[in-house]
Amino acid sequence: MTHSSSAASAATIPDAAASPRHIHLDPDHKPPGTRLSREQKRRRALTLLTLFVLLAAGAAIAWYLLVGEWNESTDDAYVAGDMAQINSQIPGTLVSVKVRDGDKVQAGDVLAELDPTDTAVALAQAKSALANAVRQSHGLFNQANSAQSDLAARAQALSTARSDYERRVTLARTGAVSSEEVDHARQSLEAAQAAYNAARQQYDARRVLVAGTELSTQPAVEVAAAQLRAAYLNSRRNAILSPLDGYVARRTAQVGQRVQPGQAMMTIVPLQDVWIDANFKETQLRKMRIGQPATIETDLYGSKVRYTGKVASLGVGTGSVFALLPAQNATGNWIKIVQRIPVRITLDQPQQLEQHPLRLGMSTTVEVDIHNQSGPLLAQQPAPGAVQTTDVYARYNAQADALIAQVIQENRPGTAGKKG
Known part of the structure; x- marks a missing residue:
């Protein structure tokens, strides 16, 4: 019995070497020392993550206090120009x-x-009108000189008639001449006086037409010269500059x-002289001043090209104020909306525009450094001079003056008909 039961027991115990596939191992089963090391690594990772978060938060706070608080930016900004x-x-x-x-x-x-056909005809007519005015004005001077000479002759005749009359009156008292001769002398004196008076009036009438003037400043000449100037300018304006x-x-x-x-x-469009109109929220203008530096990026060139400039002016009103139909905020239907005010940014490095030209209306992003707040909010002085000037038309005035002088000279006494 003992041997049989032992044999039975031996028969029921599996042979480990004969059947290895029946052995089951737990993959999660690790020694206690290994499990403790993994928890330490986890705590260390959490500690590092916490430190990273704290450092990032500290860096963000430091950036805001040192940089972010002193910068205002907007992407509602566009290139503008004349x-x-x-x-x-x-x-x-x-x-x-x-x-x-x-x-x-x-x-x-x-x-x-x-x-140029119409203006050429008008110019020829104006030239002829000025030449005619010069010659007629010269005639007025001649008439005035002739009237002056006639007045001098009448004055001499009057003096002679008065002397004859006075001599005959003296002789008549002694009986040397008859009273009839005295009457004839008196009549001659009266006729000479009347002739002198008529000559005087004629001289005054002629003299008033030329008094205080010369040939080129005669009213008729000046009117004709002005007409010639207008005709000449119109002829030059055929070329649009x-x-x-x-x-x-x-x-x-x-x-x-x-x-x-x-x-x-x-x-x-003068693209060499453009600026940026940046529309900042009214809440961003609290520390913004004229003269503060600014940096500009465009959608065209991206962050690789950064323009530098400065605040030139702060707008005097929001866009809605100058709209064709301004907002009626006093009505009952009112919703508060943060307004934007245009700020002009001028570019202070022309070479940047030469290397990377801008076009009107391009989208930009503007960032203004507001550290320095010593500048004014509004311009303190009026503009020192003209913002824009051109002298391309000034030469026409000088050419018109030269033409007028030429026409007058060609029609002066002694030179009329001599051209060349």
């Missing part, structure tokens, strides 16, 4: 258009030309088109 609208000063028909959109032009360049350097935009002029004064033909 736009010189080109139009004709006289009516006419276009016979030539010399530029296209995008072309570069300089001050004084001819942009288009009008048919660019008043400044820039680029052509929105050209609508076409050959054969009949244009009127004030009609828009094209626009000249």
Whole structure:
């Protein structure tokens, strides 16, 4: 019995070497020392994460206190600039258009030309009118001189008649001459006096037409000269000039088109002198002052190109105030909206515009450094001079003066008919 039960027991105990697939191992089962090390790593990771968060928060607070609090930025900002609208000063028909959109032009360049026929006819008429006025005015001077000579002769005749009359009156007292001769002498004196009076009136009438003037300052000559000046300027205005350097935009002029004064033909945009209109919220203007530095980024060039500038002026009103239909905030339907005020930023490095030109209306992002708050909120002095000037038309006045002087000289006494 004992041997059989032992054999049975031995038969029921599996042989480990014979059946290894029946052994089950727990993959999560690790020694106690290993589990403690993992918890320490976890606590260490949490500690590092907490330190990182605290450092990031500290850095953010430090950035805000040192940088963020002293900077105001907006992406509601756009490139702006002057736009010189080109139009004709006289009516006419276009016979030539010399530029296209995008072309570069300089001050004084001819942009288009009008048919010169009408103005050439008017100029010829004005020249003839001035020549006629000069000759007629010269006649007035001659008449005044003639009247003066006649007055002198009448004065001499009057003096002679008075002497004859007085001598005969003296002789008549002694009986040397008859009373009849005295009467004849008195009549001659009265006739000489009447002739002198008439000559005096004639001289005064002639003299008043030329008194205090010379040939070129005669009223009739000045009127004709003004008409010639206008005709000459109109003849030169057939050439439509660019008043400044820039680029052509929105050209609508076409050959054969009949244009009127004030009609828009094209626009000249001086891209070398643009600025930024940044629309800041009114809550951002508390520490903003004129003269504070600014940096500008554009959507075109991105963060690789940063323009530098400064605050030139703070707007005097919100955009809604100057709108065609301004807001009626006194009505019952009112919702408060944070307003924006335009701030002009001027670019202070022209070479940046030469390397990376801007176009009007481009979107930009502006950041203003408000550390220095010593500048004013509004301009304290008026503009020192003209903001824009051009002298492309001034030469026409000098040319008109030269033409007037030439016409007057050619029609003076002794030179009339001599040209060349």
